[in-house]
Amino acid sequence: MSTTHGNADEPRDIGGQDLVLRQGEHGPDRFENPGFGPHRPRRSDVEPEANKRAERQVVALFAISVLGTVGFVVAYFAIPLDGTVGSIRASNLSLGLGLAFALLGIGTAAVHWAKSLMNDHEQAEDRHAQASNAQERQEAVAALQDGAKDSAIGRRGVLKGALVSSLALFPLTIVLPLVGEVGEDWNVSKFKRTMWTRGKKLTTDPTGRPIKAADVTIGSVVHVIPEGLEETEAPLDEKAKAVVLLVRLDPRDIKSEQHEGFSYDGIVAFSKICTHVGCPVALYEQQTHHLLCPCHQSTFDVADGAKVVFGPAKRPLPQLPITVDDEGYLVAQGDFTEPVGPSFWERLA
Known part of the structure; x- marks a missing residue:
């Protein structure tokens, strides 16, 4: 393939046509409408x-x-x-x-x-004002x-x-x-509670090993399930509602808490179920203390009560109240104080 260079006054063949442009001249402001080519029947x-x-x-x-x-x-x-x-x-x-x-x-x-x-x-129609009169409306119907x-x-x-x-x-x-759900279970109260009860130990997911507060270092993140979850015969959805993300912060970095006394020495626990559409929130950024939902990028500030700082979610992640038992293991003080996950028709907030 060869390339030939010429000066500006020489004609150049473009698409089978000679286009002559001299120095100081400009191309035409408008080109003639070439119209439609010959129709080819199918x-x-x-x-x-x-x-x-x-x-x-x-x-x-x-x-x-x-x-x-x-x-x-x-x-x-x-x-x-x-x-x-x-x-x-x-x-x-x-x-x-x-x-x-x-x-x-x-x-x-x-x-x-x-x-x-x-x-x-092929058909063409010139642009015109959007507003149409009665005649044009009749033509549109026709x-x-x-x-x-x-x-x-x-x-x-x-x-x-x-x-x-x-x-x-x-x-x-x-x-x-x-x-198809007519006649099925319409008891929405089950959405308001999870498997967490007072004194139930926090264990690692999926091994089920109990967690001591002394073993959780500042900046670390632990995926948590209730003790004995795998041995229970609870339905899969009940197990899914109970998953928790545990984070330890420097107590000086905590701006606010959803509820006083729900954390222990900088250790906070929040539901992993996003309050937007229920995806698992699991991406933690240590420097900003932000939790990210990978589905729609809702972002929660763990240091500020898991409040929403970005994305479509409208409510903070519910916080699990935790403390330690006599042996130093992390245990729940009770269930979440509000339903986990996205809204449903009997949820007030």
Whole structure:
């Protein structure tokens, strides 16, 4: 590949056209509208068989959407949630695949319909003021009617049936989980308490080793669970609510506490469940004493009662009241004084 250099007065070929620019001259302020190139008809425009084949493909895509919705409904009732990780994983995977095919079928069918069956002639419209008069509104309605006529939906019975079926069934993927809980456990008081009780030792996660206050150095972070958590037969969600993050600060760095007497010699314990949407807060920055939620970047100041300093969370992390027993082990003084995690309909704050 070679490059030829010339002076400014020599013509240069750009896109098949000669463009001459002399020193002191400027290019044109506007270029003429080149217009549209020659229209190239699609196979479906000139071959009836190709047109029918495209129609069958669109019908098949809508059928995939219907099957995805049916699969979602079947999975919702066929896979019971017993609180185990396996059942949750199987349910989420099945429901997710059903929902994906339901949406994917509708979306790809609509795109394929527009690209292969509807009019593809290029059109241009000059910009104008957004406000429109009565005549322009009538023209807009006429354009919509022309679009419906162009889609030929009135003359394609099978295609119309597939479209209506997929759109009519798809809302089941949204409505069913909402109404499916009718008759289930609506006791919201369980959201207001966790497994922490007075005197329960704080142990390391996941080993379950009790923690002595003397073993926690300034700046260290320990992931904490209640003593005996692994041996209990509590549901998985109850175990998840009890996880705690323990941090030891220099007492001089503590600006304020949520509750007086909830910490011990600079050791503070806060719920790991973010008050935004419940993600685990686990990233600690030692210099700023900030805890970061990796999901949506909510940031909490451990030295200031875990108050929110950045992000979408609206409330501080609940603080677990702690003290030490006669042997120097860290123990809880009781449960959290407020519900952990995001809001629910009976939460006051």
